[in-house]
Amino acid sequence: MAFHEVRFPDNISRGARGGPERRTQIVELTSGDEERNASWANSRRRYDVSYGIRRADDLAAVVAFFEARNGRLYGFRFKDWADHRSGLPSQVPSPTDQQIGTGDGVTTSFQLIKRYASGGQSWARIITKPVAGAIQIALNGVSQANGWSVDHNTGLVSFEIAPSAGITVTAGFEFDVPVRFDSDVLDVTLDIERLGSITSIPLLEIRR
Template identity: 60%
Template sequence: MFHEIRFPTTIAFHSHGGPERKTEIVTLGSGFEERNAVWAHGRRRYDIGYGLKTLDDIHAVIAFFEARLGRLYGFRFRDFTDYKSVSPTAPITPRDQVLATGDGTAKRFQLIKTYNSGPSSYQRPIVKPVASTLRIAVAGVEQSGFTLDAATGLVTLATAPSAGAAVTAGFEFDVPVRFDSDKLTVNLANFQAGEIPSITLVEIRV
């Protein structure tokens, strides 16, 4: 269950967190290790407590929490460290990310973001794009004939790209998350004394 609404960005901007992985490690008798990646994709976790600066901020979070019924409904979250098809300060272009290579038949493509480092790379499915920011190109030529399912990140082109033509895209996106607890606890005395409450959000699969 998911609500297509974004958590208040003024509070999200001051949050902290990032991706986590799950790796099983077995140490052998020889001292060598066997490592296995349990998750195919990373899972992000954020603490939004750092974004609460005023009583109005607390009120806004309480309202958002109650409207989501605690952990029941997921929602969109803007991770300001990673919310574009390029780095946060770079402009979006329709050639930022390679989605696929045309085969003359396929018209539908999943938005992805590829992370490269040395000889390794990781492709992250983007399932909550910001529709108004999407730009698409085929063989380097920007396209206007396409539709986007903003709830899944699936793009459908009006015409199937020819065989060998690169399908590329540029976009902004959100992270699908939920509250990690069914309880909010904020001590006003401690808050006014400068203590930061801990309110955790966790990424979900949708």
């Protein structure tokens, strides 16, 4: 996957609109009842960052970022300000926020995940782009300062020694969303004062 490990400008992403989408097939029967089937097992996020452009310099930064990514060719990191932490957005990550596995004495690698739960149901999201310096790990609730490392390009946590059988492995972290531009065109409108604007700048989450 062609990907640049750079983040879209935070000051512009803060004003973006968007969030998760799913694809569901709904068939209405002759009786009026419905049959619903999920076409996707996982959600995919879409954003429009045009709402974050407030100054001419912001516009120039987006154009430069777009050109450096070759339009839709290269993916990049994006901070979703509404959902960028292992816990609530208002809370500092804790090493016990998310359970990422259980030790068996053999396994040394565990994937970062974030669970979304409501009403007894939950969905686990694989986190592939954790933020360097914002990751904490705990074993049975005890924070671990060392003995592990994280691949910031995949979200894979690796231990020097496999956690013993039955040990709960948890993590706290901040993360970015891997995205790409969803258009090869930036439709820039210059006003009389040359401030400029772009009607829409769509971004689409990259799923592997």
